[in-house]
Structure formats: C-alpha cells, structure tokens
Amino acid sequence: MGKIIRYLSKPVTRDLRKKMVFISGPRQVGKTTFALSFLKGTQAGHLAYLSWDNVHDRDKIKTAELPSKQPVVIFDEVHKFARWRSLVKGLYDKYHNSTRFIVTGSARLDYFSKGGDSLFGRYYHYRLHPFSLAEISKNPTLDHAFHLLQFGGFPEPYLSASEITLKRWQKERKQKIIYDDLRDLTLVKETSLLDLLVDALPARIGSPLSIKNLAEDLQVNHKTMERWLSILERLYISFRIAPFGSPKIRAVKKEQKLYLWDWSACENEGARFENMVACQLLKYCHFQEDVFGDSMELRYLRDTDKREVDFVVLKNKKAVFAVECRLSDTNLSPHIHYFSARTDIPKFYQVHLKEKDFGNETTIGRSLPLTHFVKELGLP
Numbered sequence: 392m393g394k395i396i397r398y399l400s401k402p403v404t405r406d407l408r409k410k411m412v413f414i415s416g417p418r419q420v421g422k423t424t425f426a427l428s429f430l431k432g433t434q435a436g437h438l439a440y441l442s443w444d445n446v447h448d449r450d451k452i453k454t455a456e457l458p459s460k461q462p463v464v465i466f467d468e469v470h471k472f473a474r475w476r477s478l479v480k481g482l483y484d485k486y487h488n489s490t491r492f493i494v495t496g497s498a499r500l501d502y503f504s505k506g507g508d509s510l511f512g513r514y515y516h517y518r519l520h521p522f523s524l525a526e527i528s529k530n531p532t533l534d535h536a537f538h539l540l541q542f543g544g545f546p547e548p549y550l551s552a553s554e555i556t557l558k559r560w561q562k563e564r565k566q567k568i569i570y571d572d573l574r575d576l577t578l579v580k581e582t583s584l585l586d587l588l589v590d591a592l593p594a595r596i597g598s599p600l601s602i603k604n605l606a607e608d609l610q611v612n613h614k615t616m617e618r619w620l621s622i623l624e625r626l627y628i629s630f631r632i633a634p635f636g637s638p639k640i641r642a643v644k645k646e647q648k649l650y651l652w653d654w655s656a657c658e659n660e661g662a663r664f665e666n667m668v669a670c671q672l673l674k675y676c677h678f679q680e681d682v683f684g685d686s687m688e689l690r691y692l693r694d695t696d697k698r699e700v701d702f703v704v705l706k707n708k709k710a711v712f713a714v715e716c717r718l719s720d721t722n723l724s725p726h727i728h729y730f731s732a733r734t735d736i737p738k739f740y741q742v743h744l745k746e747k748d749f750g751n752e753t754t755i756g757r758s759l760p761l762t763h764f765v766k767e768l769g770l771p
Contacts, residue, residue, distance in 0.1 A: 543655030
C-alpha cells in the first residue's frame, strides 16, 4: 500500500498560515507523523520538533527556548506541562509573524486548554481520527472494508495486517494510556480499576449503556463511574452518543450508547461493524465542525418499545440522515419504516457488507454497501 495522505492535510495547511493549529486525537493515531509532514527538508525530527516526553526537549520547553530560524515549530504532548497555555500563548504572541506553531496531544486539547490564561482567537483545533474507508482508498472495495473491520483504523495494526501485531499493539497502547497518560493528566489513583473498566467496555458496544450495572460490577458508586467514563472520553478511548427523540415516537431520553475509538477490540463482529460505522460518522461530524464550523451531533433512535435505528446525524440541530447497520441483511429494517413515518428525518440508510448494491431503494430509505455509502455521502 502506498503512502496514505491524511484527510486533514489541506485544511491544516490553510489554517496554519493564520493561527496556531492544535491537533489532538487518540494515542498512536499518527499525530506526530502528520505534524512532521509540515516540516521541510532536514527540519523533520530535529530542531523544529520539541516533545515533552523527551527529557532534553523538556528543558527547552520549560524555558521557552524556541528553535531559531524555523518557519514551523511543533510542540508534542506539551499539555502535560502545567504552564503550557502561558508558554504557547507567549511564543505565539511574540513570533507569529515569522513562525507557525503546531501543538499536538493525545489528550483532548480543547478540554485541557480551558481555564487559566486564555488562548481564544489564537488557534484552530483539529481532531485526527483513525483511517476510514475514504481515506485509505479513493475507490474502496469490500476487501478494504473487511480489512479495516478486522484490524481497526490505527496505522500500525492496520498497515501490518497481522493479528499478532494487533494484539501486542492493543496491550501496549492500553498500558500507556492507563498507567502513563492517566497518571500525567488526572488525579485518579485507582488505575487497576480503570484497567478493568476498559476491558469491560467492548462487551457493551451496541446496547444502551447502564452506568448502574458498570458501577456495581466494579463496586464503585454511580458518580465515580460517570467521572471515569468522562476521563476515558477525554483520553480518546471511548465516546458516547445520546438518544434522539420526538414525542411521536416515545423515545428513550437518558440512556446513552458507548463506542470505542479502536473498534478492533470488539469480539462480536456485528458490534464491531456498528462501532466502525459509528467512528466513520463521528469523523464526519468532527470534520464538519473543525473545518467548516458547523454544529454537528451524532445520536441514535430508540423508543420505549425497543425499536431502534443505530445513528442519526444532526447538523445545526437539524437531523439530516439516519443510518442502520446490518452485516449482511439487505432488506430495510421495519424500524426504518416506523421511524420514517414519525420523525422529520429526511433520509434513512441501511448499510451492509455485501459486495453489490441490490437496489433496495424506496421513498422511505435505501439499503446499500458501506463502500457505496461512504462515496455517496462524501465522508472523509
């Protein structure tokens, strides 16, 4: 496979001329490699790149020692420095006419930038996602889809195409997040329980999440479990989506569904496929927000009689389409018929992993392969 050009290259290049660019995302998603692509010639990996995780670079960061005559400077994982906001603000205010700044981090920089000295108006924030079908190929095939489903979208396991590499990578990544990132960024002491929580999440993909049951399983109170789940979201391990409702459908109102950024951790193939589609749709939502400034939401449809459609995408508070996931069933779900008659959602799709588009299109909705769905909607 040739070099994969990351989907954020053009917008980041554009915005870097105007302000600092913050790039956050899961550990091992390729943030450093992506940031280094903006360095020219011998700069890459040398003077213009400073990482908080490097002992020698750390001293330079603390003293605000800026590399001289570098058109682009990268600060990697600098949010682990308690005074990082003041540091980058001061450097930007002093050098922004001659130097461009990229700040990367595996924790949510939008969250950790809040409080203290304001950076408002000085940066654009992008969230870098794992590979998706559209990113790995301009003409994705069913083989691409199954490969992505099996190995996930993180560069190392995806490109290795090795089950052994995937398992070793998953183990090492979890250890780094729980015992390094968690320690550096939060006051949580119960790391062993967080480890157990991460292991418990894949079995809960695709169903409404019961925080009460999770809390009972780990023998902690509800408030503690909610706080832990929020921490895992800030560290890009998982994300939750809320229900979308209307009085006409007696929708559930509080139960959220949880998904993992690394869908390859799901053992059940149906849940893994649903999780992969959830990540594709979240990537689309974040792209629309980060690049165009739209307000996007990813939700799901479910009523009190347990009728459900997996996802609804909202743009500026208005539903634009809904998506149901089926591994191989090409016939439209009866739940699509039910909800289409009782909501204002204009389009319903049912995506599957069959080779052909069977033409099961009605005025209500359309059943089509995931590969066709990605191209038709122009997903990143």
